[in-house]
Amino acid sequence: MSEYSSRAPTIHFPKTANERAGDEFRRYLEQTRGLAQHQEIFDLLAAFAQKVNFPWIAYRPVTSGQETLDPLCRDPVTMLNYPNEWQKRYFDMGYYKIDPIIKKIRQRVGALQWKDVYDDANTTEDERRIFDEAAMFGLRAGVTVPLHGPNGKLAMMSFAQSSRYKVPSKMLTYLELSALNFHLAIDKHGSRHQVCREAPYLSAREKQFIFWVSRGKSSADIGSILGISENTVNFHMKNAKRKLDCSSRMVAAVKALKLGIVDI
Numbered sequence: 102m103s104e105y106s107s108r109a110p111t112i113h114f115p116k117t118a119n120e121r122a123g124d125e126f127r128r129y130l131e132q133t134r135g136l137a138q139h140q141e142i143f144d145l146l147a148a149f150a151q152k153v154n155f156p157w158i159a160y161r162p163v164t165s166g167q168e169t170l171d172p173l174c175r176d177p178v179t180m181l182n183y184p185n186e187w188q189k190r191y192f193d194m195g196y197y198k199i200d201p202i203i204k205k206i207r208q209r210v211g212a213l214q215w216k217d218v219y220d221d222a223n224t225t226e227d228e229r230r231i232f233d234e235a236a237m238f239g240l241r242a243g244v245t246v247p248l249h250g251p252n253g254k255l256a257m258m259s260f261a262q263s264s265r266y267k268v269p270s271k272m273l274t275y276l277e278l279s280a281l282n283f284h285l286a287i288d289k290h291g292s293r294h295q296v297c298r299e300a301p302y303l304s305a306r307e308k309q310f311i312f313w314v315s316r317g318k319s320s321a322d323i324g325s326i327l328g329i330s331e332n333t334v335n336f337h338m339k340n341a342k343r344k345l346d347c348s349s350r351m352v353a354a355v356k357a358l359k360l361g362i363v364d365i
Contacts, residue, residue: 119271125152126275130282132200139287140348143180146283152274153262159184161257161300163203169182178287180348183261187238189317191231195351201228206247206257213301214275215243216265239263244273248281256284301344307337314338315354 131148136142142266143160150158159181177193181188191197201224204212218224219232235241243261250256258280269277299330303311338350347353357363 102199108191119269122153122272122275125149126279131339133183133282133286136195136286137182139178142283142286143348146279149279150276153275154264155183155244155262155276157243157261159183159259159261160256160280162254162285163206168198179352181352182349183240185349185351186317187235188349188355189239189315190238192355198229199228199233202259203247203257206245207255209247210249212246212277214242214268214273216267218296222329235261241265244268244276248280248284250288258283264352273293297298300312300362301346303338303341303344303357303362305345307341308357308363310334310337311354311357313343314350315358 102349125353126149129145133142136145143158147158152154160179161179183191189312193305201218201221202213204216205218217231219229240261241263243259243263245259248256248258260280309327310323313326317350318326320338321330323334324331338353341357342348342353345353345356347356354363
């Protein structure tokens with residue numbers, strides 16, 4: 102071998118999207134190893150999803166009536182980072198009662214792309230309207246992973262994005278595995294013993310903020326209405342979310358309404 106060839110530089114080709122996604126997925130698994138806090142694990146999953154072009158995720162249990170389980174119970178956990186405006190719209194319109202994704206995943210094991218459900222001839226116009234309205238809030242495409250458990254238990258993890266394109270099979274695999282990892286972690290650290298409790302106590306101030314959140318007001322709006330700083334609003338909302346065991350302010354508002362803690 103010539104001196105020139107023995108010293109030829111190594112050429113590094115740019116990684117493909119699948120290779121980068123694989124790296125991010127392995128990093129996510131490593132970071133979650135040994136963690137027990139639901140919020141920490143959720144935040145790491147959200148960070149992974151963001152890096153593979155899915156900025157919004159949602160994890161929720163599903164029952165036969167298509168609603169989440171008893172909100173007075175510490176388990177199971179509902180966590181999501183969808184836009185607050187879309188969360189409010191979804192619950193106000195009762196879309197959880199007719200969501201075609203929920204209907205489809207009951208008899209499915211693998212990941213389901215929203216586009217396939219939208220294009221299904223059996224999907225009604227009312228059901229398609231859910232996808233059309235979600236797109237207006239930025240959630241134009243997505244993937245939902247059904248998570249089946251013992252005794253008929255079912256949960257779902259959804260990944261949403263603003264771009265419409267067919268998700269490659271390799272990416273679907275990473276999303277499925279990351280969803281399963283999250284689900285197992287939640288089950289291991291929070292679902293072995295279901296503990297029901299009394300409705301949490303919220304201060305008058307916290308109830309006031311929850312009320313305005315349920316009306317779709319931002320922290321800046323609430324601060325302006327009540328004549329206080331946005332930081333003060335955020336401080337009390339953080340306490341309210343902690344007491345209600347919710348990661349999202351809109352989910353906290355919906356839960357408070359269901360529990361009768363506040364009234365619209």
